Amino acid sequence: MSKRNKSRVTLEDVARHAGVSRATASLVARNSTLIAEKTRQKVLRSMKELGYVYDRIASNLRSRSSYIVGVIITEIANPYFSELLAGVHQKLDRDGYTVILGTTYGSREKQEKLISTMMENRVGGMILSPTAEFSPELVGRIREWGIPVVMFAREVSTGTEFDYIGVDNVQGGYMATEHLIGRGHRRIAYLGGTPASSAWRHRREGYRKALELHGLPQDDRLILNTPDTREGGRQGVLELFAGIEPPTALFCYNDIVALGAMQGLRQMGLEPGRDVAVIGFDNIPETEQTFPRLTTISAFPKKIGMMAAELLHERMNGLDRQPFRQIIAPELVVRESTG
Amino acid sequence: MSKRNKSRVTLEDVARHAGVSRATASLVARNSTLIAEKTRQKVLRSMKELGYVYDRIASNLRSRSSYIVGVIITEIANPYFSELLAGVHQKLDRDGYTVILGTTYGSREKQEKLISTMMENRVGGMILSPTAEFSPELVGRIREWGIPVVMFAREVSTGTEFDYIGVDNVQGGYMATEHLIGRGHRRIAYLGGTPASSAWRHRREGYRKALELHGLPQDDRLILNTPDTREGGRQGVLELFAGIEPPTALFCYNDIVALGAMQGLRQMGLEPGRDVAVIGFDNIPETEQTFPRLTTISAFPKKIGMMAAELLHERMNGLDRQPFRQIIAPELVVRESTG
DNA sequence: GTGAAAGCGCTAACAG
DNA sequence: CTGTTAGCGCTTTCAC
Numbered sequence: 001m002s003k004r005n006k007s008r009v010t011l012e013d014v015a016r017h018a019g020v021s022r023a024t025a026s027l028v029a030r031n032s033t034l035i036a037e038k039t040r041q042k043v044l045r046s047m048k049e050l051g052y053v054y055d056r057i058a059s060n061l062r063s064r065s066s067y068i069v070g071v072i073i074t075e076i077a078n079p080y081f082s083e084l085l086a087g088v089h090q091k092l093d094r095d096g097y098t099v100i101l102g103t104t105y106g107s108r109e110k111q112e113k114l115i116s117t118m119m120e121n122r123v124g125g126m127i128l129s130p131t132a133e134f135s136p137e138l139v140g141r142i143r144e145w146g147i148p149v150v151m152f153a154r155e156v157s158t159g160t161e162f163d164y165i166g167v168d169n170v171q172g173g174y175m176a177t178e179h180l181i182g183r184g185h186r187r188i189a190y191l192g193g194t195p196a197s198s199a200w201r202h203r204r205e206g207y208r209k210a211l212e213l214h215g216l217p218q219d220d221r222l223i224l225n226t227p228d229t230r231e232g233g234r235q236g237v238l239e240l241f242a243g244i245e246p247p248t249a250l251f252c253y254n255d256i257v258a259l260g261a262m263q264g265l266r267q268m269g270l271e272p273g274r275d276v277a278v279i280g281f282d283n284i285p286e287t288e289q290t291f292p293r294l295t296t297i298s299a300f301p302k303k304i305g306m307m308a309a310e311l312l313h314e315r316m317n318g319l320d321r322q323p324f325r326q327i328i329a330p331e332l333v334v335r336e337s338t339g
Numbered sequence: 340m341s342k343r344n345k346s347r348v349t350l351e352d353v354a355r356h357a358g359v360s361r362a363t364a365s366l367v368a369r370n371s372t373l374i375a376e377k378t379r380q381k382v383l384r385s386m387k388e389l390g391y392v393y394d395r396i397a398s399n400l401r402s403r404s405s406y407i408v409g410v411i412i413t414e415i416a417n418p419y420f421s422e423l424l425a426g427v428h429q430k431l432d433r434d435g436y437t438v439i440l441g442t443t444y445g446s447r448e449k450q451e452k453l454i455s456t457m458m459e460n461r462v463g464g465m466i467l468s469p470t471a472e473f474s475p476e477l478v479g480r481i482r483e484w485g486i487p488v489v490m491f492a493r494e495v496s497t498g499t500e501f502d503y504i505g506v507d508n509v510q511g512g513y514m515a516t517e518h519l520i521g522r523g524h525r526r527i528a529y530l531g532g533t534p535a536s537s538a539w540r541h542r543r544e545g546y547r548k549a550l551e552l553h554g555l556p557q558d559d560r561l562i563l564n565t566p567d568t569r570e571g572g573r574q575g576v577l578e579l580f581a582g583i584e585p586p587t588a589l590f591c592y593n594d595i596v597a598l599g600a601m602q603g604l605r606q607m608g609l610e611p612g613r614d615v616a617v618i619g620f621d622n623i624p625e626t627e628q629t630f631p632r633l634t635t636i637s638a639f640p641k642k643i644g645m646m647a648a649e650l651l652h653e654r655m656n657g658l659d660r661q662p663f664r665q666i667i668a669p670e671l672v673v674r675e676s677t678g
Numbered sequence: 679g680t681g682a683a684a685g686c687g688c689t690a691a692c693a694g
Numbered sequence: 695c696t697g698t699t700a701g702c703g704c705t706t707t708c709a710c
Contacts, residue, residue, distance in 0.1 A: 057459075
């Protein structure tokens with residue numbers, strides 16, 4: 001269902017009970033300072049007595065405003081994204097917003113549908129980690145609609161009219177690869193993930209740059225796409241080592257893939273960190289407790305989430321300024337998986 | 340801000356553009372079969388042309404209904420809870436609901452505030468993992484309000500008027516302790532978490548029952564409360580071993596605490612699994628890849644989340660039946676951390 | 679099948 | 695400081 005039968009206590013009821021007008025009651029509900037303390041008390045007492053619950057929906061309708069924010073991420077189960085979510089949510093909550101959550105699971109259709117739903121629910125702003133390119137038509141619809149949108153963690157080339165906050169993936173990919181090269185590796189794979197994600201493409205760019213700078217050959221057979229899951233990493237590594245000339249080091253698209261890859265290596269009788277170097281990306285908490293502990297690139301998801309929320313908040317408060325990209329620097333965290 | 344200046348395209352506009360009445364346009368928007376196909380097409384075309392966006396908020400207001408569901412959990416970053424959230428969210432989304440998310444971080448005030456906010460936003464139902472006891476007044480307010488509420492994962496004794504879905508924590512605690520006893524341990528600690536959580540109390544009950552059944556002494560110094568975090572587990576274990584007669588095995592409140600405890604053990608030069616047995620609770624994905632791999636009790640968070648969502652859905656569709664508790668059986672997963 | 683009128687619960691604007 | 699009036703965008707009767 002969704003219907004409710006019992007009619008609710010309205011401001012009208014409260015006003016009548018307290019012997020004031022509806023407008024006065026409304027001002028009390030909103031904590032206006034215009035109201036005499038005495039009246040205020042009287043009205044508040046009536047509210048309590050009648051069990052009045054403020055109707056934010058009716059209020060939003062009338063005042064054409066909304067403190068609801070839509071947050072769209074691609075997945076919840078991956079710790080990277082749950083940290084991202086924790087960051088945005090915590091900050092938004094602190095600023096008094098209510099959060100509507102959406103998850104795309106990488107589907108473009110789902111993404112479009114979620115955005116529509118959020119607009120229909122009158123969100124005052126949106127924060128999202130896009131899954132795929134936006135159709136120019138969708139970009140148009142959002143702009144037309146007139147609410148601020150902040151993208152984070154994933155980028156979209158068709159959406160340059162929106163703010164973006166994320167880690168420097170090119171730099172991160174570069175640092176990871178460079179680290180492996182520094183450890184003496186010459187045959188380094190880039191494992192897992194798919195080009196659908198801007199993060200994947202940027203990390204690969206960094207990877208290539210590092211190889212190039214060190215005069216190492218680029219071998220496309222060493223770049224293997226898989227779902228960015230544990231299982232993807234595990235399967236991927238098996239496939240990779242089925243080839244003629246396997247790599248000696250793995251730069252994994254993210255930590256989850258890296259964990260899967262380590263499983264896969266063991267399955268083949270290879271010891272990660274000793275026989276094959278493995279580096280991840282994100283620095284999710286569990287990387288510190290795996291065996292061997294995973295070397296990785298810190299991507300600061302929580303921080304990025306909070307920054308995105310902060311920016312949206314400013315935009316919703318009228319910050320008028322050209323859309324911009326804010327890129328934060330990644331950090332290399334050396335542990336035992338890279339020897 | 341939150342204000343929007345540009346006035347939106349309304350059904351009125353659409354109706355005028357299409358040369359029909361507002362009521363007709365409304366029926367088209369809702370896919371009513373009462374409308375002649377020809378009119379329907381005409382109206383749909385007008386909608387597209389004008390860029391009409393359905394206003395679900397106005398609709399809800401008038402029709403006194405809501406497809407928005409409030410979901411309240413205690414934390415996002417703990418994989419156990421993010422799995423729980425993933426389960427509810429996925430199912431609710433599939434059934435066409437929009438989800439408002441709330442996080443209590445264990446605070447009772449925050450919990451009360453979130454519940455109020457959700458009611459103010461006219462949610463049609465709520466799913467929550469309670470943090471603390473509900474005041475009878477709060478229970479009253481919710482009942483009065485008349486929307487269905489499903490509790491999951493954590494229980495509340497003052498809320499027996501609500502449905503509850505969770506794992507059998509008593510049984511889980513029993514199985515964990517029994518397993519350790521079976522491995523020859525006689526001095527077993529119950530480490531981490533706090534009695535504020537029903538899950539903590541139930542797991543302790545199982546722990547005690549097992550000790551009792553095997554005629555082992557109960558020593559309250561072996562029960563140590565800490566925050567249910569990694570750090571809590573680490574600190575806790577240090578404290579525990581500072582005592583005169585340390586335990587030989589740890590039953591940890593949950594996996595996160597157990598991971599922290601393993602860190603703490605190593606810090607003291609003790610090897611988890613060899614020198615001290617460690618068992619966790621939840622079976623979060625990373626337990627499979629720690630070193631040593633963590634023995635634990637499966638609590639099936641995703642499944643519980645989905646079941647809760649399913650139940651709420653039924654309730655919102657008018658399922659009228661006494662509130663009930665649905666308890667699912669935990670499973671022991673033996674790995675290396677218990678020798 | 680379609681239209682006209684009333685009203686969901688609230689706030690804006692203005693008067694006093 | 696408080697009251698009056700109008701109306702946010704939609705759905706619900708109830709005519710026709």
